[in-house]
Amino acid sequence: MYHYTDFDTAFLAERNRQFRAQVERRIDGSLTEDEFRPLRLMNGLYLQLHAYMLRVAIPYGSLDPAKLRQLAYLAELWDKGYGHFTTRTNIQYNWPKLSDVPDMLDALAKVGMHAIQTSGNTIRNVTSDHFAGAAPDELTDPRPVAELIRQWSTDHPEFQFLPRKFKIAVIASEADRAVMKSHDIGLRIVERDGARGYQVWVGGGMGRTPMVARLLRDFLPEADLLPYLEAVLATYNRMGRRDNKYKARIKITVFENGLDTFRDEVETLFPQRRAVFSGVDQDWLADIRARFVTPTLPERDAAAYYSARDTDPVFRAWADTNVTPHRHADHGIVSISLKAHGATPGDASAEQMRLVADLAERYGHNDIRVSHAQNLVLPHVALADIPVVYAALREAGLGTANIGLASDIIACPGMDYCALATARSIPVAQGIATRLEELKIEHEVGHLQIKISGCINACGHHHVGHIGILGLDRAGVENYQITLGGDASETTAIGTRTGPGFAYDEIVPAVERLIFAYLDLREGPEETFLEAYNRLGMEPFKSALYDGEARAHAAE
Amino acid sequence: MAREFTPKVVTANALIEGDVVYLTADDRWTRHLSEAELLIDEADADYRLLQAQARTGEIVGAYLADMRPGESGPEPAHFREDFRRKGPSNLFHGKQSEGLSHA
Numbered sequence: 001m002y003h004y005t006d007f008d009t010a011f012l013a014e015r016n017r018q019f020r021a022q023v024e025r026r027i028d029g030s031l032t033e034d035e036f037r038p039l040r041l042m043n044g045l046y047l048q049l050h051a052y053m054l055r056v057a058i059p060y061g062s063l064d065p066a067k068l069r070q071l072a073y074l075a076e077l078w079d080k081g082y083g084h085f086t087t088r089t090n091i092q093y094n095w096p097k098l099s100d101v102p103d104m105l106d107a108l109a110k111v112g113m114h115a116i117q118t119s120g121n122t123i124r125n126v127t128s129d130h131f132a133g134a135a136p137d138e139l140t141d142p143r144p145v146a147e148l149i150r151q152w153s154t155d156h157p158e159f160q161f162l163p164r165k166f167k168i169a170v171i172a173s174e175a176d177r178a179v180m181k182s183h184d185i186g187l188r189i190v191e192r193d194g195a196r197g198y199q200v201w202v203g204g205g206m207g208r209t210p211m212v213a214r215l216l217r218d219f220l221p222e223a224d225l226l227p228y229l230e231a232v233l234a235t236y237n238r239m240g241r242r243d244n245k246y247k248a249r250i251k252i253t254v255f256e257n258g259l260d261t262f263r264d265e266v267e268t269l270f271p272q273r274r275a276v277f278s279g280v281d282q283d284w285l286a287d288i289r290a291r292f293v294t295p296t297l298p299e300r301d302a303a304a305y306y307s308a309r310d311t312d313p314v315f316r317a318w319a320d321t322n323v324t325p326h327r328h329a330d331h332g333i334v335s336i337s338l339k340a341h342g343a344t345p346g347d348a349s350a351e352q353m354r355l356v357a358d359l360a361e362r363y364g365h366n367d368i369r370v371s372h373a374q375n376l377v378l379p380h381v382a383l384a385d386i387p388v389v390y391a392a393l394r395e396a397g398l399g400t401a402n403i404g405l406a407s408d409i410i411a412c413p414g415m416d417y418c419a420l421a422t423a424r425s426i427p428v429a430q431g432i433a434t435r436l437e438e439l440k441i442e443h444e445v446g447h448l449q450i451k452i453s454g455c456i457n458a459c460g461h462h463h464v465g466h467i468g469i470l471g472l473d474r475a476g477v478e479n480y481q482i483t484l485g486g487d488a489s490e491t492t493a494i495g496t497r498t499g500p501g502f503a504y505d506e507i508v509p510a511v512e513r514l515i516f517a518y519l520d521l522r523e524g525p526e527e528t529f530l531e532a533y534n535r536l537g538m539e540p541f542k543s544a545l546y547d548g549e550a551r552a553h554a555a556e
Numbered sequence: 557m558a559r560e561f562t563p564k565v566v567t568a569n570a571l572i573e574g575d576v577v578y579l580t581a582d583d584r585w586t587r588h589l590s591e592a593e594l595l596i597d598e599a600d601a602d603y604r605l606l607q608a609q610a611r612t613g614e615i616v617g618a619y620l621a622d623m624r625p626g627e628s629g630p631e632p633a634h635f636r637e638d639f640r641r642k643g644p645s646n647l648f649h650g651k652q653s654e655g656l657s658h659a
């Protein structure tokens with residue numbers, strides 16, 4: 001966990017003082033909404049359908065108990081007792097009052113948190129692997145690099161008015177748990193001939209023009225990271241389109257100019273940028289690494305874990321889905337599902353946040369993560385302690401055994417909250433999860449990612465869902481398109497549309513038909529939904545979706 | 557022939573609370589769609605919108621929303637306005653939970 005310096009603290013206090021004065025001037029009439037809007041957006045404050053929404057940054061999804069307790073405090077004092085964790089690993093409050101927001105920001109600053117650059121055409125919250133520092137397959141903890149990028153990009157004067165928002169992810173393993181190739185820039189920390197460096201991917205993204213990132217640089221030496229990022233951002237800042245919001249992301253810049261032309265521009269600029277860097281950024285990186293307190297894990301006897309698995313089938317089922325092997329064999333990575341069947345994906349109550357903070361303090365070396373899949377993670381728990389942790393989670397409604405299963409659905413807020421949405425997504429997620437629970441089949445179905453967006457902007461990652469669902473407004477009625485074959489892992493792929501969309505009350509049965517078709521079609525339990533789709537193609541799934549529907553209509 | 561005008565109400569979000577408000581015939585902002593002024597003339601609707609937009613110290617983002625005349629005042633012509641008048645469908649929050657005491 002990174003701890004703030006005096007400089008960081010003073011910077012935040014000054015920003016909050018400025019925003020408090022801006023809010024006062026808006027309320028007393030000195031500022032019009034047109035004048036105030038960019039100022040509030042710079043501080044993460046949106047106006048949604050029913051209320052304001054404050055989006056608080058959780059850099060690379062890392063929290064400690066003090067931070068999570070403060071998030072709970074905000075939820076209770078200034079919201080309706082809960083918060084919503086997002087795919088950018090941030091937290092959103094759906095019901096703040098404008099006049100309360102300066103106090104909320106001051107309360108956040110007490111624990112080194114803020115809402116800066118959670119909106120606007122700037123570099124947004126840098127995300128990373130939610131298993132960072134615990135995963136057996138990583139080369140190094142990617143978060144110090146993410147923190148370096150956060151410090152460099154925060155209030156960076158050159159990049160406050162980019163053509164469009166800009167998202168960066170950093171990982172350090174072959175496995176991609178951060179949807180790295182769906183980012184404007186994706187970085188993978190690699191090692192070549194004994195030297196550390198970065199693989200640089202560019203131009204990934206979802207939205208109305210989904211694209212998988214392309215390889216810009218196969219190996220960038222470690223010390224060149226920030227000058228190279230500046231070269232990419234400056235090239236984009238100059239070449240990126242500002243005439244059309246929908247063509248303004250870097251993916252379009254790269255696509256329209258061609259990867260080679262874009263790369264040539266970056267490489268031409270790069271030496272000039274590098275010459276300006278004195279190497280101080282590498283000193284910062286060393287300093288950040290020193291400030292990242294990674295826990296020393298004592299050896300623990302894991303017998304209690306294995307005996308609980310043997311004697312308690314409910315615990316075993318949960319551990320099978322929610323506990324991932326840790327690099328220390330006597331520890332485990334515990335994923336806490338915020339997807340209880342029928343609940344809103346990503347919502348956590350203040351009590352639940354406090355419980356997770358307590359568990360992290362007592363059993364988890366004060367480390368908590370938010371995953372892009374809208375779940376929480378305790379990355380370092382001794383196997384021996386996991387049965388106790390599970391019992392406490394279960395008591396608080398946090399013991400759902402579904403990580404990676406069909407009810408572990410990513411869903412954007414959709415038209416229940418979002419001013420941009422064209423249809424609802426949360427009730428669709430609730431409906432699918434509830435149906436899966438009635439059928440009791442999701443453990444048999446195995447790994448299946450369903451992702452739902454309530455508009456073309458794709459905040460719910462539907463393009464990379466094994467089953468993707470996109471809610472649209474078709475002639476004044478909610479309509480849901482299905483895509484199949486999307487892949488959010490290291491083999492990133494964009495899903496393909498099945499055909500005509502489904503009405504609100506038809507979408508859950510449609511997904512059910514897809515799942516049963518898969519169970520019929522698979523070669524065995526070891527073949528996942530995505531593997532079966534990749535082997536068989538669209539036709540049998542299409543037939544399950546539409547032929548059955550045609551038969552049902554014929555029978556009416 | 558000119559297209560028939562779809563009736564409208566002026567709606568916005570309240571400046572401080574951010575919740576949905578509607579303009580009444582006597583120039584108040586109400587939390588209840590049933591109390592909103594139904595505008596059936598296009599020129600009148602545009603004029604009322606301009607008047608509303610000038611009240612920047614009270615509201616944000618005023619616009620005209622399509623409505624149908626109903627038994628107890630205007631009824632939303634589109635589901636988006638239906639959600640705005642009630643609140644989210646996943647939780648009993650927003651207008652649906654507040655009742656008339658908030659008026």
